Amino acid sequence: xxxxxxxxxxxxxxxxxxxxxxxxxxxxxxxxxxxxxxxxxxxxxxxxxxxxxxxxxxxxxxxxxxxxxxxxxxxxxxxxxxxxxxxxxxxxxxxxxxxxxxxxxxxxxxxxxxxxxxxxxxxxxxxxxxxxxxxxxxxxxxxxxxxxxxxxxxxxxxxxxxxxxxxxxxxxxxxxxxxxxxxxxxxxxxxxxxxxxxxxxxxxxxxxxxxxxxxxxxxxxxxxxxxxxxxxxxxxxxxxxxxxxxxxxxxxxxxxxxxxxxxxxxxxxxxxxxxxxxxxxxxxxxxxxxxxxxxxxxxxxxxxxx
Amino acid sequence: xxxxxxxxxxxxxxxxxxxxxxxxxxxxxxxxxxxxxxxxxxxxxxxxxxxxxxxxxxxxxxxxxxxxxxxxxxxxxxxxxxxxxxxxxxxxxxxxxxxxxxxxxxxxxxxxxxxxxxxxxxxxxxxxxxxxxxxxxxxxxxxxxxxxxxxxxxxxxx
Numbered sequence: 001x002x003x004x005x006x007x008x009x010x011x012x013x014x015x016x017x018x019x020x021x022x023x024x025x026x027x028x029x030x031x032x033x034x035x036x037x038x039x040x041x042x043x044x045x046x047x048x049x050x051x052x053x054x055x056x057x058x059x060x061x062x063x064x065x066x067x068x069x070x071x072x073x074x075x076x077x078x079x080x081x082x083x084x085x086x087x088x089x090x091x092x093x094x095x096x097x098x099x100x101x102x103x104x105x106x107x108x109x110x111x112x113x114x115x116x117x118x119x120x121x122x123x124x125x126x127x128x129x130x131x132x133x134x135x136x137x138x139x140x141x142x143x144x145x146x147x148x149x150x151x152x153x154x155x156x157x158x159x160x161x162x163x164x165x166x167x168x169x170x171x172x173x174x175x176x177x178x179x180x181x182x183x184x185x186x187x188x189x190x191x192x193x194x195x196x197x198x199x200x201x202x203x204x205x206x207x208x209x210x211x212x213x214x215x216x217x218x219x220x221x222x223x224x225x226x227x228x229x230x231x232x233x234x235x236x237x238x239x240x241x242x243x244x245x246x247x248x249x250x251x252x253x254x255x256x257x258x259x260x261x262x263x264x265x266x267x268x269x270x271x272x273x274x275x276x277x278x279x280x281x282x283x284x285x286x287x288x289x290x291x292x293x294x295x296x297x298x299x300x301x302x303x304x305x306x
Numbered sequence: 307x308x309x310x311x312x313x314x315x316x317x318x319x320x321x322x323x324x325x326x327x328x329x330x331x332x333x334x335x336x337x338x339x340x341x342x343x344x345x346x347x348x349x350x351x352x353x354x355x356x357x358x359x360x361x362x363x364x365x366x367x368x369x370x371x372x373x374x375x376x377x378x379x380x381x382x383x384x385x386x387x388x389x390x391x392x393x394x395x396x397x398x399x400x401x402x403x404x405x406x407x408x409x410x411x412x413x414x415x416x417x418x419x420x421x422x423x424x425x426x427x428x429x430x431x432x433x434x435x436x437x438x439x440x441x442x443x444x445x446x447x448x449x450x451x452x453x454x455x456x457x458x459x460x461x462x463x464x
Contacts, residue, residue, distance in 0.1 A: 086426040109421035109447025113429050128419050130448055195444060195451045198436065 003305025006115040007123040007298065010136040010173040011199075018176065022141050024297035029145075029290070039068030042303050045098035047073040047090065048125065049105040054266060054291060055125050055134070059102050062295035068303075071097060091117045100303060103127075121302050129193075132165040135265050136173035138294045139166075142287040143174075143222055146261045150177040154219050158185045159226030159246060159271060161192045166265040167226045168196055175205050182207040183216050187242040190232060213246065218255050223248070225264045225284075227271050250275040263287050314349040320368040322390040322397075323380070328353050331363035333462050334380045334387070337412060338372065346370045359386060374401060379412055381405040383461050385441070385454075409433040409443060416456050420448040 001017055013021075026032075044063045048056050056072075063070045073094065087110060094101050095118035103111050104125040111124030111131070126132045143150050155174050161167050161184055171192065174182065182205055184192055191209055192200075200207050210216060217223075228246055233239040247270060248262065264272060264284040276282050300306075326334055331350045335341075342348055347368035356362035377389050381403040391399035411430050415422050422431040422445065433443040433452070441454035 087421075087424070088428055106419070107421050107424060108417060108419050108449075109445065112447050113421045113427065116429075128448070195449045198442070198451060202436075 001305075002298075002301035003303075004121055005302055006111075006121050007133050007302065008112050008115060009124070009131040010133040010169050010176070012133070013176070015176045018137065018140060018173075021137060021294075021297055021301060022144060024301060025141055025290070025294050028293040028296050036065075037067035038300055039063065039066035039303055042068040042100070043098045044068060044070040044299065045073065045094040045101045046070055046125075047094055047101060047103045049073075049087075049103070049110075050126065052104055052125065054288065055104065058291040059123075059125065059295050059299075061292050062299055065292065066296055066300060068299070087114065088117055091122075094118070095120050100299065123298070123302070126165055129163040129165050130168065132169045132265075134295060134298060135166045136169035137298065138287065138290050139170050139224065139263055139265070140173050140177075141294055142263055142283065142290055143261065145290070146283050146286070147221065147259070150174065150179065153179050153221040154181045154183070155179050155222045155224065156183040156185055156213070156216065156220045157224045157226070158213060158248070160190045160228045160232060161186045161196075161226075162190045163229075163232055164226045167224070168192070170224050170265075171196060172199065175200065175203055180206070181219070183220065184209045185211070185213050185216070185246075187211060187228070187238075187246070189238070190228065211245070213248075214252065214255075217252065218257065220260055221257065223256075223260060223262045223281075225262060225268075225271055227267075227269055247271055247273060248276055249273045250279060253279060253281055256281065313351055313354070314364075314366060316395055317347070317349070317366050317368045317392055318395055320346075320366060320370055320392050321372045321377075322392060323365040323372075323377070323384075324362070324388045324390060325356065325359060325386045326363040326365065326380075326384045327359065327386060328361035328363055330383055330462055331365050333383055334363070334365055337379050337383070337461065338376065340367065340370075344370070362386075375406065377401075378403055378406045379409070382409070382412065382441070382454075382457050405435050405438045405441060407435050409435065413443075413452065413457055413460055415445040415448060415450050416452055416460070417445065417448050417450040420445055420450060422447055 060070050091114045100121050102123045102125050103114050106128050108128035108130045111127045115122040230239050260281050261283050262281045266288050331352050349366040351364040353361050387403045389401045390397045410432050422429050432446040436442045436444050443452050
């Protein structure tokens, strides 16, 4: 099901495949798999052409926890890329050294292109504004873990839906399940891209685009919050005008359902105020902890297939 | 045969591409990779009256049969086009063009940040057709959706 496969977009996977992955994660989270040497002798290459903390470190940790090793392409300024080597040649090199390649790049479609060049499976750890499938796997697993299921829930996605790849992948991901409704909450200039809207329409997903979180908050079972970056606004004044409307505060949450789960791919800046952290809604730190086990399960399935 | 077509003599063997939207005959030739240096006869008629289109262009190629997959590429800018295969002065086959399911190397992705627009990477743009009417294609690499308008603007320049 997973062996030897590239992981380029969450939409490459079916619900059944994701559920298979989640069961493998369960075993790891529940400690049923003892400190294991299951990937002993395997080498993973991490090639992050864009800055990353969590994703890169959690992939490396996942590999080490399974007994495997990794090689890491250092910062671009210190590698052959600084000498002008193109992506294709860099990937060919990594492919010849490693059993699996994890890539993040600001260029959209870079991971797919890398997968065409490399014989080894390629995992997309983020390409520009488009896909971040392993983050979506973590997010979906988190919902399943904190709410028991994904089907039947009302899910809101807040923030930069246009440029945020975690948000896009999350939106694609939840639609693989039978959610009751999807709210896409953003300023008008940061609404989902056309291809995402096309995808939702083609699958008859019950979704609504809105600018106002307050209006629909009480309907939500899950709220996925992403950061709105100031740089995305051509006019800084416009940013100043809208930013307050997209901050989740403790007082705002008084209207929410008691079981509302708030997720965030992190890093957080100020889109969730610190006083939310102590509420039972705040699940983003626990969600972040799932990064390593989900990536462990995925690496194991892709490299070993069992 | 209408008077319009009489502006250029009948061809013996070859292909007539009729009902091209007015002013796009040269773009059609470009997409087909016909430069005029191949040696065979090419006749171009532009801006003639058409019952269906008001005005239209016609392209005739003598001694050159265009296969259907080749001709389908022109559906991107000339969806109304009809193809007549001529043998011994007679139309032996009449076809409408259809947008292919996969489009390779004719159009560029409009997303400047797409891998296919990076100057030093060996990658050819590939699109899959998501809708034929209205025409919408998606970049295989970055997922960008391009509409008929985007494609015409790129290939025809307006």
